[in-house]
Amino acid sequence: MSKKTEPRYAMVVDTKLCVACKACVLACKSENDVPDGFCRDWLVEETRGVFPDLRAENRSERCNHCAHPPCVHACPTGASHVNEGGTVLVTHHKCTGCKACIGACPYDSRFVHPDGYVDKCTFCLHRVQRGKEPACVEVCPTFCLHFGDLNDPDSEVSKLLRTRKHKVLHPETGCEPNVYFLEGGPR
Numbered sequence: 001m002s003k004k005t006e007p008r009y010a011m012v013v014d015t016k017l018c019v020a021c022k023a024c025v026l027a028c029k030s031e032n033d034v035p036d037g038f039c040r041d042w043l044v045e046e047t048r049g050v051f052p053d054l055r056a057e058n059r060s061e062r063c064n065h066c067a068h069p070p071c072v073h074a075c076p077t078g079a080s081h082v083n084e085g086g087t088v089l090v091t092h093h094k095c096t097g098c099k100a101c102i103g104a105c106p107y108d109s110r111f112v113h114p115d116g117y118v119d120k121c122t123f124c125l126h127r128v129q130r131g132k133e134p135a136c137v138e139v140c141p142t143f144c145l146h147f148g149d150l151n152d153p154d155s156e157v158s159k160l161l162r163t164r165k166h167k168v169l170h171p172e173t174g175c176e177p178n179v180y181f182l183e184g185g186p187r
């Protein structure tokens with residue numbers, strides 16, 4: 001019997017389908033009790049070019065659960081760590097709120113929770129472990145958010161990345177993000 005491969009979780013965002021409704025942001029806040037004034041995911045509405053040759057891109061962004069996470073390396077207490085499926089998490093009771101991880105993250109994905117620990121997107125691992133999708137993925141009305149296992153060649157995320165042009169944010173950081181953004185057209 002072949003040994004089961006560890007999952008490598010990723011999110012794939014189809015920017016062409018996003019209508020900027022921000023339901024993903026609201027669902028995340030509700031699911032994860034994110035306090036007022038903070039967010040674990042957010043929407044970037046970017047416009048490039050000059051009228052009439054304009055290009056718009058809506059991106060639902062969050063922690064990239066990087067394969068090489070500088071936030072984890074910067075954390076002096078081990079609170080920031082790599083967990084199941086490559087998710088990057090924070091153990092709240094080990095976090096002293098020193099902000100070293102916030103300074104190390106090139107994506108501005110973290111914030112200090114009013115209760116004193118650093119917080120951020122968890123890929124909703126608590127839901128995934130119960131066989132559900134992350135809250136943002138479940139709520140998106142245009143189905144532009146996809147979550148799954150990149151180590152499974154038959155997963156939707158693997159198929160999308162095999163067949164569609166895509167990018168990650170700031171690849172030059174060397175962090176190897178696991179949130180991908182689909183661009184128009186096939187590969």
Ligand code: SF4
Binds near residue numbers: 022140142
């Ligand atoms: Fe875009 Fe979906 Fe988020 Fe709405 S819920 S802003 S369509 S990613």
Ligand code: SF4
Binds near residue numbers: 065104
């Ligand atoms: Fe860490 Fe930032 Fe990468 Fe998330 S996006 S894993 S917080 S470096």
Ligand code: SF4
Binds near residue numbers: 032040123134137
């Ligand atoms: Fe928020 Fe969960 Fe989506 Fe992360 S995966 S942005 S914690 S709803």
